[in-house]
Amino acid sequence: MLKKLLKKDLTATSRLFVPMLLVYVTASLIAKGLLELFISAEPETSGGGAISLLFILSAMYAAMFILYLFACILMTVIFIIYDFYKTMIKEESYLTHTLPVSSKQLLNSKMMIAFFWQCVTMLVTIVSVLMFMAGHINVEQIKEFFAPVFREIPHSYLILSAVSTVLSLICGTLTFFASMAIGHLNGKHPLITSIGVYTGIRIVMNVSSAVFTVFFFYNKLKYTISSASYANRHVTANIYVNYGNYIWNILSCLCTAALIVFFYWVTQYIFAKKINVE
């Protein structure tokens, strides 16, 4: 049944995401074209005025392109929320919640499709930026620039950072889902309630994160300062700083994972035991 749900949700969301991404790819190609045109234009034959106009147009287009890049990222989130709200809470929920599937399967499908489109948007963005830079950036220069980074930072740390990014994406999506699930319990004003719940959750999460960060790094700084009194203070401090960041990352991942489990459970429980399609 999950495969069927995935097919259904993918079909429904494709009509939102595919046009957005196609426009983005087209805009990227136009941006690239304008850039190449500007770079290849010869001032002697074209005249200074034409170059200035081309420069202005290219600069304007580049600004719009960057805005559209951020708009794409924002629209990805909006489309995910819109699809969930429409199919799980509004009129289409009559179809969704009468399908012979469990609430867990419904939620798993929504999460997987959301994650899929977030990854696709990220990939298209990266490819677009690389395409934009292609032909003007020396690959060897890039390798030389990043070499110290990869030399000094352990691979495990990079993997941990990647895991942290993935967990954050999933947690972000589930925060929206859980907020809407709680909001839908208020049959009269589900949207406003969902917004209020989301705002409340974010405030609590941000305050907790800030308190924990201050506590953690205060203790890290204390240790760093106190360890400076020893003869091999630089080595000790460096080791602690590196391990400190490691520990910080691991703790962050664990907290995010715990939040994922919590928000998943809340959303699934509400739709399984407290559903209120009015």
Next chain:
Amino acid sequence: MTPVFECSHITKHYGAKAALSDINLTLEPGRIVGLLGPNGSGKTTLIKLAAGLLTSTSGTLTICGERIGPLTKSKVSYLPDKDYLSGWMSVSQVIDLFHDFYENFDRVKACEMLNRLQIDPEQKLKTLSKGNREKVILILTMSRSADLYLLDEPIGGVDPAARDYILQTILTNYNESGTILISTHLISDVERILDEAVFLKNGTVSIHSAVDDIRNQYQKSVDELFREVFAC
């Protein structure tokens, strides 16, 4: 024989308001049952509880002996009182969807009924008239060989000719070993097809009886009794 629909002490509150109060109702297979009551009597609430769109405040409700869940949803064919399909889908896409999810969905029957209505399967739902959209939804519902059909106000807001079509479609396409529960306040139109009637008043069952028994006992038609029971 396991009752197809059984609710025991079902209560549903919306805040302080009780939409349903201590409902006890059992329906046997193979019956056409009218769930009758004025607006706000709790008909839609009871039907949505059976469809799995609401959860009761207290009490138990089972379909074919099972609590509401994926298994009961595979046995229940639900026709809501609102349009719930995505406008961007074509008729054939919706048929594919139903065929995918419901094992008891008869695609051939659905296509035949659509052909008779001259509805193009490739047409998008949003381009259909309201009446045709409702007919498509009805066809999808009645093309399933379900154990329980929950029809919420199927003839509300339609013209008399359409009402006849709807009732005819219901009668000629349902699984005869299953049960139909029709909620309506247009009694005179449905009375002729009903086996049983359940009167719902202020969230409680005031009468549950076979239609013939009602006529014998009260010497009135169901419609006349309804007007008397629910007189303002």
